Amino acid sequence: MSEMLKKIEQALLSFLPPENAYFQTVIDSMKYSLMAGGKRVRPMLVLEFAKLCGGSEDAAIPFACAIEMIHTYSLIHDDLPCMDDDDLRRGRPTNHKVFGEGVAVLGGDGLLTLAFETVLSERAVALNGFEKCAQAGRILARFAGTQGMIGGQIIDIESENKAISLERLKEMDRNKTGALMKAACLMGCISAGADEEKCRAAEEYADKIGLAFQIVDDILDVISDEQTLGKPIGSDKENNKSTYVSLLGMDECRRLSSELTSQAIDQLSAFANDTTVLKDFALYLRDRTN
Amino acid sequence: MSEMLKKIEQALLSFLPPENAYFQTVIDSMKYSLMAGGKRVRPMLVLEFAKLCGGSEDAAIPFACAIEMIHTYSLIHDDLPCMDDDDLRRGRPTNHKVFGEGVAVLGGDGLLTLAFETVLSERAVALNGFEKCAQAGRILARFAGTQGMIGGQIIDIESENKAISLERLKEMDRNKTGALMKAACLMGCISAGADEEKCRAAEEYADKIGLAFQIVDDILDVISDEQTLGKPIGSDKENNKSTYVSLLGMDECRRLSSELTSQAIDQLSAFANDTTVLKDFALYLRDRTN
Structure with missing residues (x-):
C-alpha cells in the first residue's frame, strides 16, 4: 500500500508542468495543493480496479493522477472566500491564503485543465491507446461536471443554512463526493479493458x-x-x-x-x-x- | 458566414446539459455567458481550417463548440472581483453580478469541464473517431492550460500597473490570446486529418x-x-x-x-x-x- 502511495506521489510530480520563468506562480500554486499529502483515496481506487480487472498499475497511473488533480482543484475553489471561505486545509493555510484569490482561481483552473492533458497525454496513450484514453476522459468530464461533482457543489451552496430533505441530501452527496469515486473506479476498469x-x-x-x-x-x-x-x-x-x-x-x-x-x-x-x-x-x- | 454562425449557435445550445431540477442554477449561469452573442471567432477558425484541409464542417462542430466553451469560461473567471473585477461584458452584467461569485466560479468550472466532455462526446467520436478526438482534446488542454492561456493570465495578473518589457508583453499575449487561436486552427486541421x-x-x-x-x-x-x-x-x-x-x-x-x-x-x-x-x-x- 505504501509502495503504491509512493508511486502516486512521484507520478503526480512528474505530470506537473516544468518550471517556467513566466508562469512559475501558478505552477507553485498547483503544486502547493496537489502535493499537500492527501490520502489519495481516488487514485488508489483507480489502481485497485485496474489490477482487479487484469490491467496494469502503470497503465492506470495517468488516470489515477488525473482524478486527484480534479479532486484537488475542487478543494481549492471550494475554499475560496466566495464559496466556503476556509483558511485552513489539511492543517495548512488554504491556497488563496498563500497565493491570493486570483492565483488560486487560476491554479484550480490549471489543475482542472491538466487533468485532461494527463488523461490524453502521450504517456497515457502509449500505455492505454487512444480509445481507452478518450473513454477515460469522457467519464472524468461527465462525473466531474455539472451532472456530477459541480452539480453537488451547487446543491451545497444553495442548501447553506437550510433544512433540506433526505432526498436532496442524498442527491448532493451522490454528486459532490460519490461522482468522483465512481469515476475513479470506472477509469480503473477502462484502463484494464473491463x-x-x-x-x-x-x-x-x-x-x-x-x-x-x-x-x-x-x-x-x-x-x-x-x-x-x-x-x-x-x-x-x-x-x-x-x-x-x-x-x-x-x-x-x-x-x-x-x-x-x-x-x-x-x-x-x-x-x-x-x-x-x-x-x-x-x-x-x-x-x-x- | 451567417449560415455558419447559426450552426455554431445551435450546436452550442445542444451541448449544454439538459434542464435539471437540482442543478439548474449552474446550467443557467453557463448558458447566460455561452449564449451571450460573442463573435465566435475561434469556432469559425476551427470550421474554416477543417474545410480547408478537406474535412467536414459537421465533424468539426464539437471541436468548435469546445473551444468557445473554454473562451467563455476564461471570460467568466477573468471578470471576477478577485481578477479584473468587471461589472459589464458585452453590454450585459457579468456572470457573477447576475448569479453571485460562487455560482460564477462553478459556472466557469462547468464550461471548462463541458469543453472536454464535448470533444470526447459520443457525437464527436461518431464523426471523428477516438484518435482524432483524443488528439483534439490534448491540444485543447495544452493551449488552454498553464503553458498557454492560463499562463498568459498569470503574467497579466502579475503585470498589473507595472511597466513591462516588449518581450514579456509578447509572451503574455501569445499565451493569453494567441494560444486559443492556435488551438482553434489546429483542432480544425485535426478533424480533417491534415x-x-x-x-x-x-x-x-x-x-x-x-x-x-x-x-x-x-x-x-x-x-x-x-x-x-x-x-x-x-x-x-x-x-x-x-x-x-x-x-x-x-x-x-x-x-x-x-x-x-x-x-x-x-x-x-x-x-x-x-x-x-x-x-x-x-x-x-x-x-x-x-
Missing part, C-alpha cells in the same frame, strides 16, 4: 461506499462534538444544517452504513481476482474513527 | 494573426481615447500599463501589424483549397475600427 458487467459492478461499489462514507462522516461529527464540546448526541443543529443523523437518527445511520458497506462488498463478487484490498477499504470507511 | 506541414502552417497563421490582433487592439485604444477623451495620441499612460504603442510607437505598430498580417496570409499557401475566407479574416483583423 467488460460492461464489471464496469457496472465497480460503479455500484463506488455508489455504496460513497454514501456510507458521508453517513459515517455525519456520525463522527456528532460523536466528536459530544467528546469535545460535551453536547449530547443529536443536539448539533447549529446552522440548521440537515445531516443524515438529524434526518434519520443515530441508530438508523449505523444500520444504513453497515447495509451499504455490505452491498458494496457484494458487488465485488463480479470480479474473479482477489478483492481483499477493496473489501478491507469498504470496511475501513465504515469503521474509521476520524 | 498532415504535419499543414498543422504547422495553421499554427503559424494563428500566431501571426493573434499578435496582429493585440497590436491593433492597442492602436484602437489610443485612437478611441483621442476621439472620446480628446487626449493626444500616445498620452494614454494611465496605470503605467505597457502597450505595443507605448513601447514601439504608433508608426512601428502599424508597420508591424501589416507585416504580421502578410506573414499570416503567406502561410495559407500551404493549402491547396480556396483560402479566401481566412485571407479576408486576417485583413479584417488588421483593418477593423473597433
Whole structure:
C-alpha cells in the first residue's frame, strides 16, 4: 500500500508542468495543493480496479493522477472566500491564503485543465491507446461536471443554512463526493479493458461506499462534538444544517452504513481476482474513527 | 458566414446539459455567458481550417463548440472581483453580478469541464473517431492550460500597473490570446486529418494573426481615447500599463501589424483549397475600427 502511495506521489510530480520563468506562480500554486499529502483515496481506487480487472498499475497511473488533480482543484475553489471561505486545509493555510484569490482561481483552473492533458497525454496513450484514453476522459468530464461533482457543489451552496430533505441530501452527496469515486473506479476498469458487467459492478461499489462514507462522516461529527464540546448526541443543529443523523437518527445511520458497506462488498463478487484490498477499504470507511 | 454562425449557435445550445431540477442554477449561469452573442471567432477558425484541409464542417462542430466553451469560461473567471473585477461584458452584467461569485466560479468550472466532455462526446467520436478526438482534446488542454492561456493570465495578473518589457508583453499575449487561436486552427486541421506541414502552417497563421490582433487592439485604444477623451495620441499612460504603442510607437505598430498580417496570409499557401475566407479574416483583423 505504501509502495503504491509512493508511486502516486512521484507520478503526480512528474505530470506537473516544468518550471517556467513566466508562469512559475501558478505552477507553485498547483503544486502547493496537489502535493499537500492527501490520502489519495481516488487514485488508489483507480489502481485497485485496474489490477482487479487484469490491467496494469502503470497503465492506470495517468488516470489515477488525473482524478486527484480534479479532486484537488475542487478543494481549492471550494475554499475560496466566495464559496466556503476556509483558511485552513489539511492543517495548512488554504491556497488563496498563500497565493491570493486570483492565483488560486487560476491554479484550480490549471489543475482542472491538466487533468485532461494527463488523461490524453502521450504517456497515457502509449500505455492505454487512444480509445481507452478518450473513454477515460469522457467519464472524468461527465462525473466531474455539472451532472456530477459541480452539480453537488451547487446543491451545497444553495442548501447553506437550510433544512433540506433526505432526498436532496442524498442527491448532493451522490454528486459532490460519490461522482468522483465512481469515476475513479470506472477509469480503473477502462484502463484494464473491463467488460460492461464489471464496469457496472465497480460503479455500484463506488455508489455504496460513497454514501456510507458521508453517513459515517455525519456520525463522527456528532460523536466528536459530544467528546469535545460535551453536547449530547443529536443536539448539533447549529446552522440548521440537515445531516443524515438529524434526518434519520443515530441508530438508523449505523444500520444504513453497515447495509451499504455490505452491498458494496457484494458487488465485488463480479470480479474473479482477489478483492481483499477493496473489501478491507469498504470496511475501513465504515469503521474509521476520524 | 451567417449560415455558419447559426450552426455554431445551435450546436452550442445542444451541448449544454439538459434542464435539471437540482442543478439548474449552474446550467443557467453557463448558458447566460455561452449564449451571450460573442463573435465566435475561434469556432469559425476551427470550421474554416477543417474545410480547408478537406474535412467536414459537421465533424468539426464539437471541436468548435469546445473551444468557445473554454473562451467563455476564461471570460467568466477573468471578470471576477478577485481578477479584473468587471461589472459589464458585452453590454450585459457579468456572470457573477447576475448569479453571485460562487455560482460564477462553478459556472466557469462547468464550461471548462463541458469543453472536454464535448470533444470526447459520443457525437464527436461518431464523426471523428477516438484518435482524432483524443488528439483534439490534448491540444485543447495544452493551449488552454498553464503553458498557454492560463499562463498568459498569470503574467497579466502579475503585470498589473507595472511597466513591462516588449518581450514579456509578447509572451503574455501569445499565451493569453494567441494560444486559443492556435488551438482553434489546429483542432480544425485535426478533424480533417491534415498532415504535419499543414498543422504547422495553421499554427503559424494563428500566431501571426493573434499578435496582429493585440497590436491593433492597442492602436484602437489610443485612437478611441483621442476621439472620446480628446487626449493626444500616445498620452494614454494611465496605470503605467505597457502597450505595443507605448513601447514601439504608433508608426512601428502599424508597420508591424501589416507585416504580421502578410506573414499570416503567406502561410495559407500551404493549402491547396480556396483560402479566401481566412485571407479576408486576417485583413479584417488588421483593418477593423473597433
